[in-house]
Amino acid sequence: MSRKLLIEHAEVPGIASFETYRKHGGYASVEKALKTMSPDEVVDEVKKSGLRGRGGAGFPTGMKWSFLAKPEGVERHLVCNADESEPGTFKDRYLMEKLPHLLIEGMITSSYALGARRSYIYIRGEFMYVLRILEKAIAEAYANGMLGKNILGSGYDLDLVVTPGGGAYICGEETALLESLEGKRGNPRMKPPFPAVKGLWGNPTVVNNVESIAAVVPIVNEGGEAYAQIGIERSTGTKLISASGNLVRPGVYEIELGLSVEEFIYGDDYCRGIANGKKLKACIPGGSSVPILPHYLVTKTAAGTDRLMTYESLADGGFASGSMLGSGGFIVFDEDQCIVRNTWNFARFYAHESCGQCSPCREGTGWMEKVLFRLEHGMGTLEDISLLEEINKKIEGNTICPLGDAAAWPVAAAIRHFRDEFEWHVNSPLEAQKRNYGLIQAPLEA
Protein backbone atom coordinates (compact mmCIF):
# COMPACT_ATOMS: atom_id res chain seq x y z
CA MET A 1 0.00 0.00 0.00
CA SER A 2 1.33 3.40 -0.97
CA ARG A 3 2.31 5.97 1.62
CA LYS A 4 -0.23 8.77 1.83
CA LEU A 5 1.03 12.32 2.17
CA LEU A 6 -2.17 14.16 1.23
CA ILE A 7 -5.34 12.24 2.04
CA GLU A 8 -4.24 10.07 4.94
CA HIS A 9 -6.69 11.77 7.31
CA ALA A 10 -9.44 12.38 4.73
CA GLU A 11 -11.92 10.03 6.40
CA VAL A 12 -11.27 11.15 10.00
CA PRO A 13 -14.61 12.40 11.42
CA GLY A 14 -14.65 16.20 11.73
CA ILE A 15 -11.38 16.67 9.81
CA ALA A 16 -13.02 19.50 7.82
CA SER A 17 -13.02 21.59 11.02
CA PHE A 18 -10.02 23.69 12.05
CA GLU A 19 -9.80 22.12 15.48
CA THR A 20 -9.68 18.49 14.35
CA TYR A 21 -7.37 19.28 11.45
CA ARG A 22 -4.99 21.06 13.85
CA LYS A 23 -5.07 18.07 16.22
CA HIS A 24 -3.85 15.87 13.38
CA GLY A 25 -0.81 18.04 12.78
CA GLY A 26 -2.48 20.61 10.54
CA TYR A 27 -0.89 24.02 9.90
CA ALA A 28 2.56 22.75 10.95
CA SER A 29 3.96 23.85 7.58
CA VAL A 30 2.69 27.41 8.15
CA GLU A 31 4.38 27.54 11.55
CA LYS A 32 7.62 26.08 10.19
CA ALA A 33 7.75 28.32 7.13
CA LEU A 34 6.69 31.62 8.71
CA LYS A 35 8.73 31.18 11.89
CA THR A 36 11.90 29.47 10.73
CA MET A 37 12.28 29.86 6.94
CA SER A 38 12.71 32.70 4.48
CA PRO A 39 10.39 32.72 1.44
CA ASP A 40 13.31 31.69 -0.81
CA GLU A 41 14.08 28.73 1.45
CA VAL A 42 10.51 27.50 0.95
CA VAL A 43 10.91 27.86 -2.83
CA ASP A 44 14.18 25.88 -2.60
CA GLU A 45 12.49 23.00 -0.78
CA VAL A 46 9.81 22.85 -3.48
CA LYS A 47 12.54 22.82 -6.16
CA LYS A 48 14.40 20.02 -4.36
CA SER A 49 11.21 17.99 -4.07
CA GLY A 50 10.95 17.65 -7.84
CA LEU A 51 7.18 18.29 -7.54
CA ARG A 52 5.59 18.58 -10.97
CA GLY A 53 2.31 20.39 -11.60
CA ARG A 54 -0.56 18.05 -10.77
CA GLY A 55 -3.12 19.69 -13.03
CA GLY A 56 -2.00 17.90 -16.16
CA ALA A 57 0.98 19.61 -17.79
CA GLY A 58 3.52 18.24 -15.28
CA PHE A 59 5.70 21.36 -15.33
CA PRO A 60 8.07 21.56 -12.30
CA THR A 61 6.32 23.67 -9.66
CA GLY A 62 9.53 25.06 -8.13
CA MET A 63 10.69 26.28 -11.52
CA LYS A 64 7.31 27.88 -12.21
CA TRP A 65 7.62 29.69 -8.89
CA SER A 66 11.12 30.93 -9.68
CA PHE A 67 9.84 32.58 -12.89
CA LEU A 68 7.57 34.91 -10.89
CA ALA A 69 8.55 38.52 -11.61
CA LYS A 70 9.11 40.61 -8.49
CA PRO A 71 9.18 44.27 -9.50
CA GLU A 72 9.28 46.78 -6.63
CA GLY A 73 5.93 48.03 -5.43
CA VAL A 74 3.84 45.71 -7.61
CA GLU A 75 1.45 43.29 -5.94
CA ARG A 76 1.83 39.55 -6.69
CA HIS A 77 -0.80 36.83 -6.50
CA LEU A 78 -1.13 33.11 -6.05
CA VAL A 79 -4.22 31.68 -7.74
CA CYS A 80 -5.34 28.14 -7.09
CA ASN A 81 -6.84 26.39 -10.08
CA ALA A 82 -9.75 24.42 -8.62
CA ASP A 83 -11.66 24.41 -11.90
CA GLU A 84 -11.26 20.64 -12.14
CA SER A 85 -13.11 19.86 -15.36
CA GLU A 86 -10.94 17.51 -17.43
CA PRO A 87 -13.25 14.53 -18.03
CA GLY A 88 -12.11 11.64 -15.88
CA THR A 89 -10.68 13.88 -13.16
CA PHE A 90 -12.37 14.31 -9.78
CA LYS A 91 -9.50 14.19 -7.25
CA ASP A 92 -9.42 17.89 -6.32
CA ARG A 93 -13.09 17.82 -5.41
CA TYR A 94 -12.38 14.93 -3.01
CA LEU A 95 -9.41 16.71 -1.48
CA MET A 96 -11.25 20.02 -1.01
CA GLU A 97 -14.44 18.47 0.26
CA LYS A 98 -12.72 16.25 2.81
CA LEU A 99 -9.67 18.35 3.70
CA PRO A 100 -10.46 22.02 3.04
CA HIS A 101 -7.83 23.10 5.57
CA LEU A 102 -5.10 21.19 3.73
CA LEU A 103 -5.66 23.39 0.67
CA ILE A 104 -5.84 26.53 2.82
CA GLU A 105 -2.64 25.54 4.64
CA GLY A 106 -0.90 24.98 1.29
CA MET A 107 -2.18 28.35 0.05
CA ILE A 108 -0.76 30.15 3.08
CA THR A 109 2.66 28.47 2.94
CA SER A 110 2.90 28.89 -0.85
CA SER A 111 1.69 32.51 -0.80
CA TYR A 112 4.36 33.26 1.81
CA ALA A 113 7.02 31.71 -0.45
CA LEU A 114 5.86 33.84 -3.37
CA GLY A 115 5.32 37.07 -1.42
CA ALA A 116 1.63 37.15 -2.33
CA ARG A 117 -0.65 39.01 0.04
CA ARG A 118 -3.91 38.47 -1.80
CA SER A 119 -4.52 34.93 -3.03
CA TYR A 120 -7.51 33.36 -4.72
CA ILE A 121 -9.06 29.94 -5.14
CA TYR A 122 -11.05 29.73 -8.38
CA ILE A 123 -13.40 26.76 -8.15
CA ARG A 124 -15.75 25.50 -10.85
CA GLY A 125 -19.29 26.74 -10.31
CA GLU A 126 -20.77 23.25 -10.19
CA PHE A 127 -18.77 22.62 -6.99
CA MET A 128 -20.79 25.29 -5.14
CA TYR A 129 -21.23 23.01 -2.12
CA VAL A 130 -17.43 22.60 -1.95
CA LEU A 131 -17.05 26.37 -2.21
CA ARG A 132 -19.27 26.69 0.85
CA ILE A 133 -17.10 24.16 2.73
CA LEU A 134 -14.00 26.16 1.78
CA GLU A 135 -15.60 29.48 2.75
CA LYS A 136 -16.41 28.11 6.19
CA ALA A 137 -12.86 26.78 6.59
CA ILE A 138 -11.37 30.10 5.48
CA ALA A 139 -13.47 31.90 8.12
CA GLU A 140 -12.13 29.47 10.73
CA ALA A 141 -8.56 30.10 9.58
CA TYR A 142 -9.09 33.87 9.96
CA ALA A 143 -10.61 33.37 13.43
CA ASN A 144 -7.58 31.33 14.46
CA GLY A 145 -4.99 33.80 13.22
CA MET A 146 -3.82 31.75 10.22
CA LEU A 147 -5.12 34.35 7.74
CA GLY A 148 -5.34 38.12 7.93
CA LYS A 149 -2.85 40.52 9.48
CA ASN A 150 0.44 39.46 11.06
CA ILE A 151 -0.04 35.69 10.83
CA LEU A 152 1.47 33.92 13.89
CA GLY A 153 3.27 37.14 14.78
CA SER A 154 5.49 36.85 11.71
CA GLY A 155 4.54 40.20 10.22
CA TYR A 156 3.21 38.43 7.13
CA ASP A 157 -0.33 39.38 6.01
CA LEU A 158 -2.50 37.30 3.70
CA ASP A 159 -6.07 37.51 2.49
CA LEU A 160 -7.59 34.46 0.84
CA VAL A 161 -10.79 34.44 -1.22
CA VAL A 162 -12.63 31.58 -2.91
CA THR A 163 -14.75 32.42 -5.95
CA PRO A 164 -16.74 30.31 -8.43
CA GLY A 165 -16.76 29.83 -12.19
CA GLY A 166 -19.93 29.42 -14.18
CA GLY A 167 -19.55 26.21 -16.17
CA ALA A 168 -16.76 26.41 -18.75
CA TYR A 169 -14.06 23.76 -19.23
CA ILE A 170 -11.78 26.32 -20.85
CA CYS A 171 -11.40 28.17 -17.53
CA GLY A 172 -9.08 25.37 -16.39
CA GLU A 173 -6.55 26.85 -18.81
CA GLU A 174 -4.60 29.30 -16.66
CA THR A 175 -4.99 32.47 -18.72
CA ALA A 176 -8.70 31.79 -19.35
CA LEU A 177 -9.03 31.28 -15.60
CA LEU A 178 -7.46 34.69 -14.98
CA GLU A 179 -9.83 36.33 -17.47
CA SER A 180 -12.74 34.67 -15.71
CA LEU A 181 -11.42 35.73 -12.31
CA GLU A 182 -11.43 39.30 -13.62
CA GLY A 183 -15.13 38.88 -14.37
CA LYS A 184 -14.89 38.31 -18.10
CA ARG A 185 -15.52 35.60 -20.69
CA GLY A 186 -13.00 32.78 -20.39
CA ASN A 187 -11.03 33.47 -23.55
CA PRO A 188 -7.39 32.35 -23.20
CA ARG A 189 -4.72 35.02 -23.59
CA MET A 190 -1.78 34.98 -25.95
CA LYS A 191 1.50 34.01 -24.23
CA PRO A 192 3.91 35.76 -23.74
CA PRO A 193 3.46 37.64 -21.57
CA PHE A 194 3.12 34.69 -19.19
CA PRO A 195 1.06 35.06 -16.01
CA ALA A 196 4.33 35.06 -14.02
CA VAL A 197 4.97 38.49 -15.55
CA LYS A 198 1.48 39.75 -16.30
CA GLY A 199 -1.33 37.77 -14.70
CA LEU A 200 -4.31 38.72 -12.58
CA TRP A 201 -5.14 42.43 -13.15
CA GLY A 202 -1.77 42.70 -14.89
CA ASN A 203 0.15 41.71 -11.74
CA PRO A 204 2.71 38.86 -11.63
CA THR A 205 0.76 35.71 -10.81
CA VAL A 206 1.39 32.02 -10.19
CA VAL A 207 -1.46 29.65 -11.04
CA ASN A 208 -1.20 26.18 -9.46
CA ASN A 209 -3.50 23.18 -9.28
CA VAL A 210 -5.16 22.23 -5.96
CA GLU A 211 -3.10 19.07 -5.55
CA SER A 212 0.20 20.86 -6.30
CA ILE A 213 -0.55 23.43 -3.60
CA ALA A 214 -1.58 20.74 -1.12
CA ALA A 215 1.68 18.86 -1.82
CA VAL A 216 3.66 21.87 -0.62
CA VAL A 217 2.48 21.03 2.92
CA PRO A 218 4.32 17.66 3.26
CA ILE A 219 7.25 19.07 1.26
CA VAL A 220 7.78 21.87 3.78
CA ASN A 221 7.08 19.61 6.77
CA GLU A 222 9.41 16.79 5.79
CA GLY A 223 11.80 18.58 3.45
CA GLY A 224 12.09 18.52 -0.32
CA GLU A 225 14.71 15.78 -0.31
CA ALA A 226 12.55 13.40 1.69
CA TYR A 227 9.70 13.99 -0.77
CA ALA A 228 12.01 13.34 -3.72
CA GLN A 229 12.92 9.94 -2.21
CA ILE A 230 9.44 8.72 -3.09
CA GLY A 231 8.86 7.79 -6.71
CA ILE A 232 11.08 7.05 -9.69
CA GLU A 233 13.35 9.37 -11.70
CA ARG A 234 11.63 12.67 -12.43
CA SER A 235 8.31 11.39 -11.11
CA THR A 236 8.66 12.16 -7.42
CA GLY A 237 6.21 11.98 -4.56
CA THR A 238 2.64 10.81 -4.47
CA LYS A 239 -0.17 11.49 -6.93
CA LEU A 240 -3.92 11.44 -6.60
CA ILE A 241 -5.45 9.26 -9.29
CA SER A 242 -9.14 9.53 -10.21
CA ALA A 243 -10.21 6.09 -11.41
CA SER A 244 -13.43 5.84 -13.43
CA GLY A 245 -15.15 3.70 -16.03
CA ASN A 246 -15.73 -0.04 -15.87
CA LEU A 247 -13.84 -0.83 -12.66
CA VAL A 248 -14.84 -2.90 -9.63
CA ARG A 249 -13.85 -0.06 -7.34
CA PRO A 250 -13.60 3.34 -9.04
CA GLY A 251 -12.66 6.33 -6.87
CA VAL A 252 -9.80 8.55 -5.74
CA TYR A 253 -6.51 6.86 -4.78
CA GLU A 254 -3.26 8.36 -3.58
CA ILE A 255 -0.39 6.36 -5.04
CA GLU A 256 3.36 6.58 -4.85
CA LEU A 257 4.53 7.37 -8.37
CA GLY A 258 6.17 4.24 -9.74
CA LEU A 259 3.35 1.83 -8.88
CA SER A 260 2.72 -0.56 -11.76
CA VAL A 261 -0.38 -0.01 -13.89
CA GLU A 262 -1.15 -3.72 -13.48
CA GLU A 263 -1.22 -3.33 -9.69
CA PHE A 264 -3.32 -0.18 -9.90
CA ILE A 265 -6.02 -1.75 -12.07
CA TYR A 266 -6.09 -5.23 -10.54
CA GLY A 267 -4.60 -4.86 -7.03
CA ASP A 268 -6.75 -5.36 -3.91
CA ASP A 269 -5.67 -1.99 -2.50
CA TYR A 270 -6.74 -0.18 -5.65
CA CYS A 271 -9.36 -0.73 -8.36
CA ARG A 272 -9.70 -4.54 -8.01
CA GLY A 273 -10.04 -5.21 -11.71
CA ILE A 274 -12.63 -4.77 -14.43
CA ALA A 275 -16.28 -4.72 -13.31
CA ASN A 276 -18.66 -7.63 -13.95
CA GLY A 277 -15.84 -10.04 -14.79
CA LYS A 278 -15.27 -8.39 -18.18
CA LYS A 279 -11.98 -7.96 -19.99
CA LEU A 280 -9.99 -4.74 -20.35
CA LYS A 281 -10.39 -3.19 -23.80
CA ALA A 282 -8.68 0.19 -23.48
CA CYS A 283 -7.58 2.86 -21.04
CA ILE A 284 -7.17 6.63 -21.08
CA PRO A 285 -4.67 7.10 -18.24
CA GLY A 286 -4.53 10.88 -17.78
CA GLY A 287 -7.85 12.56 -18.52
CA SER A 288 -9.77 12.79 -21.78
CA SER A 289 -7.13 14.93 -23.51
CA VAL A 290 -4.43 12.24 -23.53
CA PRO A 291 -4.12 9.42 -26.08
CA ILE A 292 -6.13 6.24 -25.52
CA LEU A 293 -4.19 2.98 -25.14
CA PRO A 294 -5.45 -0.39 -26.41
CA HIS A 295 -5.42 -3.23 -23.86
CA TYR A 296 -2.08 -4.67 -25.02
CA LEU A 297 -0.33 -1.32 -24.35
CA VAL A 298 -1.87 -0.59 -20.96
CA THR A 299 0.11 -2.74 -18.54
CA LYS A 300 3.13 -3.23 -20.84
CA THR A 301 5.00 -0.81 -23.08
CA ALA A 302 5.58 -1.63 -26.76
CA ALA A 303 9.06 -2.77 -25.73
CA GLY A 304 7.50 -5.31 -23.34
CA THR A 305 8.54 -3.71 -20.06
CA ASP A 306 6.05 -3.15 -17.23
CA ARG A 307 4.12 0.09 -17.62
CA LEU A 308 4.36 2.21 -14.44
CA MET A 309 2.30 5.07 -13.10
CA THR A 310 4.94 7.74 -13.80
CA TYR A 311 5.17 10.68 -16.19
CA GLU A 312 7.93 8.88 -18.13
CA SER A 313 6.58 5.33 -18.30
CA LEU A 314 3.06 6.31 -19.38
CA ALA A 315 4.63 8.42 -22.14
CA ASP A 316 6.98 5.60 -23.19
CA GLY A 317 6.67 5.05 -26.93
CA GLY A 318 5.59 8.64 -27.60
CA PHE A 319 2.30 9.05 -29.39
CA ALA A 320 2.90 5.86 -31.40
CA SER A 321 2.43 3.51 -28.44
CA GLY A 322 2.33 5.67 -25.32
CA SER A 323 0.11 8.21 -23.61
CA MET A 324 0.51 10.64 -20.68
CA LEU A 325 -0.04 10.78 -16.91
CA GLY A 326 -1.79 14.14 -17.40
CA SER A 327 -4.15 14.98 -14.55
CA GLY A 328 -4.34 11.36 -13.37
CA GLY A 329 -7.85 10.90 -14.75
CA PHE A 330 -7.66 7.15 -15.28
CA ILE A 331 -10.61 6.01 -17.47
CA VAL A 332 -11.03 2.28 -18.04
CA PHE A 333 -13.06 0.64 -20.85
CA ASP A 334 -14.35 -2.92 -20.75
CA GLU A 335 -14.75 -5.18 -23.78
CA ASP A 336 -18.36 -4.06 -24.39
CA GLN A 337 -17.49 -0.42 -25.01
CA CYS A 338 -17.56 1.15 -28.46
CA ILE A 339 -14.46 3.20 -29.22
CA VAL A 340 -16.16 5.11 -32.06
CA ARG A 341 -19.03 6.11 -29.80
CA ASN A 342 -16.65 7.20 -27.06
CA THR A 343 -14.45 9.17 -29.45
CA TRP A 344 -17.56 10.91 -30.78
CA ASN A 345 -18.65 11.62 -27.21
CA PHE A 346 -15.36 13.31 -26.32
CA ALA A 347 -15.31 15.20 -29.66
CA ARG A 348 -18.76 16.55 -28.79
CA PHE A 349 -17.35 17.63 -25.41
CA TYR A 350 -14.52 19.62 -27.01
CA ALA A 351 -16.82 21.14 -29.65
CA HIS A 352 -19.12 22.26 -26.82
CA GLU A 353 -16.27 23.65 -24.73
CA SER A 354 -14.23 25.44 -27.41
CA CYS A 355 -14.33 29.14 -26.51
CA GLY A 356 -14.63 30.06 -30.19
CA GLN A 357 -11.73 32.47 -30.26
CA CYS A 358 -9.48 30.61 -32.76
CA SER A 359 -11.05 29.41 -36.02
CA PRO A 360 -9.09 26.11 -36.29
CA CYS A 361 -10.47 24.98 -32.93
CA ARG A 362 -13.95 26.53 -33.20
CA GLU A 363 -14.59 25.07 -36.66
CA GLY A 364 -12.37 21.99 -36.39
CA THR A 365 -13.89 20.63 -33.20
CA GLY A 366 -17.36 21.12 -34.69
CA TRP A 367 -16.47 19.22 -37.86
CA MET A 368 -14.81 16.38 -35.96
CA GLU A 369 -17.96 16.01 -33.91
CA LYS A 370 -20.16 15.90 -37.04
CA VAL A 371 -17.92 13.41 -38.88
CA LEU A 372 -17.65 11.15 -35.84
CA PHE A 373 -21.42 11.34 -35.37
CA ARG A 374 -22.01 9.97 -38.85
CA LEU A 375 -19.38 7.25 -38.43
CA GLU A 376 -20.98 6.15 -35.17
CA HIS A 377 -24.47 6.22 -36.65
CA GLY A 378 -23.68 4.13 -39.72
CA MET A 379 -23.60 7.01 -42.19
CA GLY A 380 -19.84 7.35 -42.52
CA THR A 381 -17.44 6.55 -45.35
CA LEU A 382 -13.82 5.43 -45.38
CA GLU A 383 -12.89 8.92 -46.59
CA ASP A 384 -14.34 10.27 -43.34
CA ILE A 385 -11.58 8.53 -41.43
CA SER A 386 -8.87 10.29 -43.43
CA LEU A 387 -10.88 13.51 -43.25
CA LEU A 388 -10.66 13.31 -39.46
CA GLU A 389 -6.91 12.93 -39.65
CA GLU A 390 -6.74 15.93 -41.97
CA ILE A 391 -8.87 18.15 -39.67
CA ASN A 392 -6.66 17.05 -36.81
CA LYS A 393 -3.52 18.30 -38.46
CA LYS A 394 -5.16 21.66 -39.14
CA ILE A 395 -6.08 22.19 -35.49
CA GLU A 396 -2.92 20.89 -33.82
CA GLY A 397 -0.47 23.67 -32.95
CA ASN A 398 -2.60 26.36 -34.61
CA THR A 399 -4.48 27.70 -31.61
CA ILE A 400 -3.80 30.12 -28.76
CA CYS A 401 -4.37 27.56 -26.01
CA PRO A 402 -3.97 23.76 -25.82
CA LEU A 403 -7.71 22.99 -26.06
CA GLY A 404 -7.28 22.46 -29.80
CA ASP A 405 -4.51 19.91 -29.26
CA ALA A 406 -6.51 18.33 -26.45
CA ALA A 407 -9.39 17.82 -28.87
CA ALA A 408 -7.22 16.59 -31.75
CA TRP A 409 -4.90 14.10 -30.00
CA PRO A 410 -7.53 11.70 -28.63
CA VAL A 411 -9.17 11.38 -32.06
CA ALA A 412 -5.81 10.72 -33.70
CA ALA A 413 -4.95 8.10 -31.07
CA ALA A 414 -8.31 6.36 -31.38
CA ILE A 415 -7.89 6.01 -35.15
CA ARG A 416 -4.25 4.94 -34.77
CA HIS A 417 -5.06 2.05 -32.46
CA PHE A 418 -8.65 1.20 -33.41
CA ARG A 419 -8.74 1.79 -37.17
CA ASP A 420 -10.30 -1.66 -37.73
CA GLU A 421 -13.20 -0.73 -35.49
CA PHE A 422 -13.76 2.56 -37.34
CA GLU A 423 -13.66 0.74 -40.71
CA TRP A 424 -16.06 -1.90 -39.40
CA HIS A 425 -18.56 0.90 -38.61
CA VAL A 426 -18.32 1.98 -42.27
CA ASN A 427 -18.35 -1.49 -43.84
CA SER A 428 -20.95 -3.12 -41.59
CA PRO A 429 -23.15 -0.24 -40.46
CA LEU A 430 -26.20 -2.39 -39.70
CA GLU A 431 -24.21 -4.78 -37.57
CA ALA A 432 -22.48 -1.88 -35.83
CA GLN A 433 -25.90 -0.59 -34.72
CA LYS A 434 -26.71 -3.98 -33.20
CA ARG A 435 -23.55 -5.01 -31.38
CA ASN A 436 -20.18 -3.74 -30.26
CA TYR A 437 -16.96 -4.61 -32.01
CA GLY A 438 -15.36 -6.28 -28.99
CA LEU A 439 -11.66 -6.62 -28.30
CA ILE A 440 -9.11 -5.78 -30.93
CA GLN A 441 -6.08 -7.99 -31.58
CA ALA A 442 -2.58 -6.74 -30.91
CA PRO A 443 -0.68 -6.26 -34.17
CA LEU A 444 1.67 -9.19 -34.82
CA GLU A 445 4.85 -7.19 -34.44
CA ALA A 446 3.79 -5.87 -31.00
Place this chain on the structure above:
Amino acid sequence: MKADHPQAVNEAPIDFSAHTMAEINRVIGLFPEGKQKSAILRILHFVQDEFGWVSVGAMNRVAQILAIEPIEVYEVATFYTMFHLDPVGKNVLEVCRTGPCQLVGSDDLISYIEEKLDIKVGETTKDGMFTLKTVECLGACGYGPMLMCKYQFYERLNKEKVNEMLDAMRAASNS
Protein backbone atom coordinates in the same frame (compact mmCIF):
# COMPACT_ATOMS: atom_id res chain seq x y z
CA MET B 1 -37.70 37.14 -27.92
CA LYS B 2 -34.61 34.96 -27.83
CA ALA B 3 -32.68 35.43 -24.62
CA ASP B 4 -29.31 34.59 -26.15
CA HIS B 5 -29.52 37.97 -27.85
CA PRO B 6 -30.21 40.04 -24.74
CA GLN B 7 -29.40 43.30 -26.47
CA ALA B 8 -32.50 42.71 -28.58
CA VAL B 9 -34.63 43.12 -25.50
CA ASN B 10 -35.06 46.37 -23.66
CA GLU B 11 -36.09 45.43 -20.16
CA ALA B 12 -36.06 47.63 -17.09
CA PRO B 13 -33.77 46.49 -14.26
CA ILE B 14 -35.58 44.39 -11.66
CA ASP B 15 -35.09 44.53 -7.91
CA PHE B 16 -33.42 41.78 -5.89
CA SER B 17 -34.43 40.63 -2.41
CA ALA B 18 -32.71 42.06 0.67
CA HIS B 19 -31.01 38.68 1.18
CA THR B 20 -29.62 38.60 -2.37
CA MET B 21 -28.44 42.22 -2.08
CA ALA B 22 -26.66 41.45 1.20
CA GLU B 23 -24.88 38.50 -0.39
CA ILE B 24 -23.96 40.57 -3.45
CA ASN B 25 -22.49 43.32 -1.30
CA ARG B 26 -20.56 40.77 0.74
CA VAL B 27 -18.86 39.20 -2.31
CA ILE B 28 -18.12 42.56 -3.92
CA GLY B 29 -16.27 43.39 -0.70
CA LEU B 30 -14.00 40.37 -1.16
CA PHE B 31 -12.17 42.03 -4.06
CA PRO B 32 -9.85 45.04 -4.01
CA GLU B 33 -11.13 48.55 -4.74
CA GLY B 34 -11.85 48.96 -8.45
CA LYS B 35 -11.93 45.20 -9.10
CA GLN B 36 -15.57 44.63 -8.14
CA LYS B 37 -16.28 43.12 -11.57
CA SER B 38 -14.50 39.97 -10.36
CA ALA B 39 -17.60 39.22 -8.29
CA ILE B 40 -19.84 38.96 -11.37
CA LEU B 41 -20.05 35.15 -11.65
CA ARG B 42 -20.89 34.77 -7.97
CA ILE B 43 -23.51 37.50 -8.33
CA LEU B 44 -25.12 35.75 -11.30
CA HIS B 45 -25.30 32.55 -9.22
CA PHE B 46 -27.11 34.51 -6.46
CA VAL B 47 -29.51 35.98 -9.01
CA GLN B 48 -30.26 32.53 -10.40
CA ASP B 49 -30.76 31.22 -6.85
CA GLU B 50 -33.44 33.84 -6.28
CA PHE B 51 -35.31 33.72 -9.60
CA GLY B 52 -34.42 30.30 -10.99
CA TRP B 53 -33.00 31.92 -14.14
CA VAL B 54 -31.19 35.06 -15.27
CA SER B 55 -33.41 37.53 -17.14
CA VAL B 56 -32.32 40.56 -19.12
CA GLY B 57 -33.84 42.79 -16.44
CA ALA B 58 -31.77 41.01 -13.80
CA MET B 59 -28.61 41.40 -15.88
CA ASN B 60 -29.35 45.10 -16.30
CA ARG B 61 -29.62 45.43 -12.52
CA VAL B 62 -26.29 43.60 -12.06
CA ALA B 63 -24.71 46.10 -14.47
CA GLN B 64 -26.03 48.99 -12.35
CA ILE B 65 -24.72 47.42 -9.14
CA LEU B 66 -21.25 46.83 -10.59
CA ALA B 67 -21.25 50.18 -12.42
CA ILE B 68 -20.43 48.51 -15.75
CA GLU B 69 -22.13 48.45 -19.16
CA PRO B 70 -25.00 45.96 -19.56
CA ILE B 71 -23.14 44.31 -22.47
CA GLU B 72 -20.36 43.34 -20.03
CA VAL B 73 -22.91 41.33 -18.07
CA TYR B 74 -24.59 39.83 -21.18
CA GLU B 75 -21.30 38.66 -22.66
CA VAL B 76 -20.41 36.89 -19.44
CA ALA B 77 -23.84 35.37 -18.75
CA THR B 78 -24.03 33.96 -22.31
CA PHE B 79 -20.52 32.43 -22.13
CA TYR B 80 -20.96 30.32 -19.00
CA THR B 81 -23.31 27.38 -19.41
CA MET B 82 -24.59 27.24 -15.83
CA PHE B 83 -26.76 30.32 -16.29
CA HIS B 84 -30.25 29.70 -17.60
CA LEU B 85 -31.20 32.58 -19.89
CA ASP B 86 -34.77 31.35 -20.33
CA PRO B 87 -37.32 30.41 -17.67
CA VAL B 88 -36.91 26.83 -16.39
CA GLY B 89 -38.81 24.41 -14.17
CA LYS B 90 -38.57 24.40 -10.39
CA ASN B 91 -36.02 21.59 -10.53
CA VAL B 92 -33.45 21.61 -13.32
CA LEU B 93 -31.99 18.14 -13.77
CA GLU B 94 -28.56 18.45 -15.39
CA VAL B 95 -27.39 15.01 -16.40
CA CYS B 96 -23.71 14.46 -17.18
CA ARG B 97 -23.36 12.96 -20.67
CA THR B 98 -19.55 12.93 -21.03
CA GLY B 99 -17.32 9.87 -21.64
CA PRO B 100 -16.72 8.41 -18.16
CA CYS B 101 -20.43 8.68 -17.27
CA GLN B 102 -21.37 7.27 -20.67
CA LEU B 103 -19.21 4.20 -19.96
CA VAL B 104 -21.37 3.44 -16.94
CA GLY B 105 -24.78 4.14 -18.42
CA SER B 106 -25.60 7.85 -18.76
CA ASP B 107 -27.37 7.24 -22.10
CA ASP B 108 -29.81 4.88 -20.38
CA LEU B 109 -30.24 7.28 -17.47
CA ILE B 110 -31.19 10.12 -19.84
CA SER B 111 -33.69 7.91 -21.72
CA TYR B 112 -35.21 6.73 -18.46
CA ILE B 113 -35.76 10.27 -17.15
CA GLU B 114 -37.20 11.33 -20.53
CA GLU B 115 -39.66 8.46 -20.39
CA LYS B 116 -40.50 8.96 -16.73
CA LEU B 117 -41.18 12.71 -17.07
CA ASP B 118 -42.55 12.44 -20.63
CA ILE B 119 -40.26 15.21 -21.90
CA LYS B 120 -37.20 15.36 -24.12
CA VAL B 121 -33.82 16.85 -23.19
CA GLY B 122 -34.20 20.64 -23.14
CA GLU B 123 -37.90 20.56 -22.27
CA THR B 124 -39.88 21.39 -19.12
CA THR B 125 -42.76 19.32 -17.73
CA LYS B 126 -46.24 20.83 -18.19
CA ASP B 127 -46.60 21.43 -14.45
CA GLY B 128 -43.33 23.40 -14.44
CA MET B 129 -41.82 21.00 -11.93
CA PHE B 130 -38.83 19.67 -13.91
CA THR B 131 -36.54 20.78 -16.72
CA LEU B 132 -34.22 18.15 -18.18
CA LYS B 133 -30.84 19.19 -19.54
CA THR B 134 -27.66 17.38 -20.44
CA VAL B 135 -24.34 18.89 -19.46
CA GLU B 136 -20.66 18.14 -19.99
CA CYS B 137 -18.45 16.54 -17.31
CA LEU B 138 -19.35 17.57 -13.75
CA GLY B 139 -16.23 16.08 -12.16
CA ALA B 140 -17.91 13.08 -10.55
CA CYS B 141 -16.60 10.48 -13.02
CA GLY B 142 -16.00 7.73 -10.47
CA TYR B 143 -19.56 7.96 -9.17
CA GLY B 144 -21.56 7.92 -12.40
CA PRO B 145 -24.05 7.96 -13.86
CA MET B 146 -24.99 11.17 -12.10
CA LEU B 147 -26.85 14.45 -12.32
CA MET B 148 -26.84 17.80 -10.59
CA CYS B 149 -29.87 19.71 -9.31
CA LYS B 150 -29.66 22.92 -7.26
CA TYR B 151 -25.89 22.44 -6.83
CA GLN B 152 -26.48 19.02 -5.30
CA PHE B 153 -24.91 15.91 -6.85
CA TYR B 154 -26.99 12.73 -7.21
CA GLU B 155 -24.53 9.94 -7.91
CA ARG B 156 -24.43 6.24 -8.89
CA LEU B 157 -28.00 6.56 -10.12
CA ASN B 158 -30.25 3.70 -11.11
CA LYS B 159 -33.99 3.54 -11.79
CA GLU B 160 -35.01 3.16 -8.14
CA LYS B 161 -32.80 6.03 -7.03
CA VAL B 162 -34.18 8.25 -9.80
CA ASN B 163 -37.76 7.43 -8.76
CA GLU B 164 -37.01 8.28 -5.14
CA MET B 165 -35.15 11.43 -6.11
CA LEU B 166 -38.00 12.71 -8.31
CA ASP B 167 -40.58 12.01 -5.60
CA ALA B 168 -38.51 13.83 -3.00
CA MET B 169 -38.00 16.84 -5.28
CA ARG B 170 -41.71 16.99 -6.11
CA ALA B 171 -42.61 16.86 -2.42
CA ALA B 172 -40.08 19.55 -1.51
CA SER B 173 -41.26 21.88 -4.28
CA ASN B 174 -44.92 21.44 -3.33
CA SER B 175 -44.41 22.10 0.36
